[in-house]
Amino acid sequence: METSRKTAGWGLFVPGSEPVLTVKPGACVTINTVSWTGATAPEGPIAYFRALGVPAAQVLPELLEVAAMPRPEGSSGHVLTGPIGVEGAEPGDVLEIRVLDVSPRVPYGVNSSGPGLGVLGDLLERRTARLLRLDPEQRFYAFGGGIEIPFRPFAGIMAVAPPTGVGAVSANPPGRWGGNMDFRDLVAGSTLYLPVFQPGGMYYTGDTHGAQGHGEVDQTAVEHSMKVTVQFFVHKGGALKFPRAENRDYVWCMGIHADLNLAMRIAAEEVVDYLVGVLGMTGVEAYRLSSLVVDFKVAEAVNVNKVVIAEIHKDRLRPLVGGADVPIVGRGHHRPAGSSVS
Structure with missing residues (x-):
């Protein structure tokens, strides 16, 4: 599934949107995502990446297409691909997303920060960006000074459409529907479970990262365009309130x-x-x-x-x-008496 004007948009989750693709439970889907990096640059993606040392031939044409799209009010700068509808998923169910593969589409990523961004953004005086090149064997990024950053690719945004009552939601803050969780352990071999709020679930993904520490404290990870392959399943009546996940x-x-x-x-x-x-x-x-x-x-x-x-x-x-596989969701599970969620 390619990212294009027909399958992608800026960072906004809109309840009631029509799916760009509908699949049956058990289906595997490969999504060619594009990183948002450069898409929002005033000078345009080509000039942005040229200044970082990336030739125009290594800038994905889909990024240029998306960058030219009008950006809705209230949206984040992320590029989202979707939504994908899964047959049979209804509000109150759980959508299971198995991450089968995440692999790079270009040989580089970008980390950027600036005033007001990240945990220490109040201490920064100017916006900076750093290109990080992936080694040919796709094992690490060379940070400099002999430091190697292990390549552990994942999708920073994995989400379903939010409840109708909350309306259109920016993809920047994560929520009960998932979204911009930036949870670095959702690499290939992991599985995410999201509560379903809309018919079909309506799955979005994007903001793919090549490496990140827990916290993402300077505001960005290694922002890197990736090919993501996932498999969908539906758990009827799983009754999740917030996302869960697992690996081996x-x-x-x-x-x-x-x-x-x-x-x-x-x-x-x-x-x-x-x-x-x-x-x-x-x-x-x-x-x-x-x-x-x-x-x-x-x-x-x-x-x-x-x-x-x-x-x-x-x-x-x-x-x-009894030593068996550990279940992650149960049908109709309930909160113990006396507890509450703030």
């Missing part, structure tokens, strides 16, 4: 809020919900276990809403399911 070794529950303290609280509530509703623990013991074996990480710190990840190693949980 870990389960991840998420808390998302503009206030870091509340994002942390939601992440703790979500992991207790998971242990109680899916794995059958009591609320008190789930809370106790969360303090003893769960690691809480700030995955995203700079896009209005903060994302706190509750990370649990599956080895800690397998005794609860």
Whole structure:
């Protein structure tokens, strides 16, 4: 699936949008995304990249096409591809997105920051951008001074359409629908679970990164155009409130809020919900276990809403399911009595 005027747009999630593609559960879709870097530059993408040392022949033509599109009021500068509808997905269900492959479309990425951007943006005096070239074996970016940054590509934005009541939403702050979570562990081999708010789910992706630390503190990662292959499944009645994810070794529950303290609280509530509703623990013991074996990480710190990840190693949980595969979502799971989400 190519990114073009017909399949892509600026960073806005709009409830009720028509899908650019509709697939059945189990379908695999390869999406050729483009990074937003250069698309919003006043001088245009060609001049922007030329100044960084990239020849015009290495600038994706789709980026030029998208950059020429009018940008709606309220949208972020991200380039989103989608939405993709999944047959049978209805509000109250869970959309499972298995990340099968993420690979580069160009041999470079860009990191940029400036005044007002990131955690320390108040200390910066001017906007700067740095080109980072991927080595030929696609193992790392050479940062300089002998430092190598491992290449771990992922999609910074993976989302479904939000609830109708919230209206059109900028793709900049992440939310219950996913979005700009910038969770660096959603690489190939991981799986994301999102609550469904609209018929078909309406899946969007973009903002692909080649490398990033948890937090993304200077506002950007290595922003890099990628080819992303995902597979879709639908869980009926999964009743998620916030996104969850997994890979071979870990389960991840998420808390998302503009206030870091509340994002942390939601992440703790979500992991207790998971242990109680899916794995059958009591609320008190789930809370106790969360303090003893769960690691809480700030995955995203700079896009209005903060994302706190509750990370649990599956080895800690397998005794609860007799050594079997650890389930991530359950049908109709409920919050333990007395708890609430702020």
